[in-house]
Amino acid sequence: MTLFNSLKEKFEKKDFTKEIILSDALNVDRRTIYRNRVNYGVNLGSLFVLESWIYDDLFNEVGGGNSEFEAVSKCITKFGNNGTADRLRQHYESYLQKIDWNFLRNNANITSIRVPIGYWHVNNGSFLNGLPFQPVAGVYAAAKPWDYVKQLITTASRYNISILVDVHGLPGGANSEAHSGMIQNPAVFFRTPRYVNKMCDEILPFITRDICVPYENIAGLQIVNEAYFDNTANDMKNYYARAVSSISKIDNNLPVVISDGWWPQQWSDWVSANNLAYNVVIDSHIYRCFSNEDKNKDAGTIINQLPQTVSFDKGKADFVVGEFSCVLDEETWKRTNGNRNVFISNFGTMQTSIFPKMASFGWYFWTLQFKWGDGGEWGFIPQVSKKNLQLRSKTVKNIDQNTVNKIIADHIQYWKGKGDRFEHWRFEDAIRQAVQDIQGFNSLANSKIGRWKSWTLRRRREYIASKGDSSFMWEWDQGYQRGLDEFNK
Numbered sequence: 001m002t003l004f005n006s007l008k009e010k011f012e013k014k015d016f017t018k019e020i021i022l023s024d025a026l027n028v029d030r031r032t033i034y035r036n037r038v039n040y041g042v043n044l045g046s047l048f049v050l051e052s053w054i055y056d057d058l059f060n061e062v063g064g065g066n067s068e069f070e071a072v073s074k075c076i077t078k079f080g081n082n083g084t085a086d087r088l089r090q091h092y093e094s095y096l097q098k099i100d101w102n103f104l105r106n107n108a109n110i111t112s113i114r115v116p117i118g119y120w121h122v123n124n125g126s127f128l129n130g131l132p133f134q135p136v137a138g139v140y141a142a143a144k145p146w147d148y149v150k151q152l153i154t155t156a157s158r159y160n161i162s163i164l165v166d167v168h169g170l171p172g173g174a175n176s177e178a179h180s181g182m183i184q185n186p187a188v189f190f191r192t193p194r195y196v197n198k199m200c201d202e203i204l205p206f207i208t209r210d211i212c213v214p215y216e217n218i219a220g221l222q223i224v225n226e227a228y229f230d231n232t233a234n235d236m237k238n239y240y241a242r243a244v245s246s247i248s249k250i251d252n253n254l255p256v257v258i259s260d261g262w263w264p265q266q267w268s269d270w271v272s273a274n275n276l277a278y279n280v281v282i283d284s285h286i287y288r289c290f291s292n293e294d295k296n297k298d299a300g301t302i303i304n305q306l307p308q309t310v311s312f313d314k315g316k317a318d319f320v321v322g323e324f325s326c327v328l329d330e331e332t333w334k335r336t337n338g339n340r341n342v343f344i345s346n347f348g349t350m351q352t353s354i355f356p357k358m359a360s361f362g363w364y365f366w367t368l369q370f371k372w373g374d375g376g377e378w379g380f381i382p383q384v385s386k387k388n389l390q391l392r393s394k395t396v397k398n399i400d401q402n403t404v405n406k407i408i409a410d411h412i413q414y415w416k417g418k419g420d421r422f423e424h425w426r427f428e429d430a431i432r433q434a435v436q437d438i439q440g441f442n443s444l445a446n447s448k449i450g451r452w453k454s455w456t457l458r459r460r461r462e463y464i465a466s467k468g469d470s471s472f473m474w475e476w477d478q479g480y481q482r483g484l485d486e487f488n489k
Helices: 003-013 019-021 030-036 055-060 068-098 101-107 121-126 134-143 145-157 193-211 234-248 263-271 299-308 330-333 341-357 380-385 403-413 425-442 454-465 473-488
Strands: 039-043 112-118 164-168 218-222 256-259 280-289 318-328 362-365
Touching: 003 121, 030 218, 030 425, 039 164, 039 318, 055 068, 068 134, 068 145, 101 380, 112 121, 112 145, 112 362, 121 145, 121 164, 121 193, 145 164, 145 193, 164 193, 164 362, 193 218, 193 234, 218 403, 263 280, 280 341, 299 330, 299 341, 318 341, 341 362, 403 425, 403 473, 425 454, 425 473, 454 473
Parallel strands: 039 112, 039 362, 112 164, 164 218, 218 256, 256 280, 280 318, 318 362
Antiparallel strands: none
């Protein structure tokens, strides 16, 4: 990290904690926009949480390995702690140097980057006592991945790009896949109290204080990746509730992202029932290349069914599509007649036209770059370059105040003679507040208001505190929603 960046970080690290906790007002400043806009983003797969199919350098050094823990352990045996740390640092540096920030901002028009990390990276491995990665803690203390996380955040801020910090790997695993850092089958994190305690009492609070509060361009903190399906999910609910409480005590406005466990409705119901819509965003991964059901369909059928199969209860909670790609299984292609490139383009375009309408926190493509080649249908850069993704517009459209006035007049006219008393001024207050908010978001690279459930609930709460509750708050509700529908496009 350069001296300039080190000094910049030092001065940026003001203690915002008191200010954030005490202020529920939604001032449309840069921090608020980064946390609440609709995101068009990409994942940095295998930057920190190593996956051999994306970046295989460390795995090749030791002749393989099924997970980061296994590869690092083998590397220690062969090269020692310092030699392994050197190789990790070389990987972090070469990966970061390869990122084309101008492409991301100017060609891909992204707003955000999702950065998968493991619990073992946090503060350079200082929380590993009693956890599965403890045997290799010395490597991460020397490799200093946490310093590179901060370097990445600082660089992204110069391009008006936010960072979604994704704790991809949990001790004991939220699933039994290699992307948890260590393959544990069955995954045991949620039903291991000491692991949950460590995350909720130490690791997540540290991340919040050390990164999410000081840096204004943090979009949110994801506390789990791809939790396994669980019909009752009582252990998951315990972790999620504790984690949200722990984080919110430090920063009550920070979006906390949870996994949908492959059942979105289960978690939107839970968020709604527990009044957590202010704080929680639900992450749903959309892949059409893994299930037998999708493998038995042709490409055209999968594409045509997307509007029905991507279905979130956005009236109860805010959602994000944290991962998706343009990949379909070879069994699907065997059943498909026609030009593969055309189908891929239609698949990507259809997904990225649906997601911003259903997922108020936006989408993140998997993944940005690879050690070898461009990743093909897994690769963000070739899919953008081939125009297979519907990207956001950066053209700011002015809101015509005459149109606003006409909507208000039409509302009043519609209700004329339909009752003895109304409070139409609440409708007007609401739509004018929506317009003001939309214009505030537009001021930062034509950002759009996201997290519609949370944002509207907070604005509504502010309004009642200012002007009082009423049986006519339905007019405010209609006014604010009409403003979003009309102008937040």
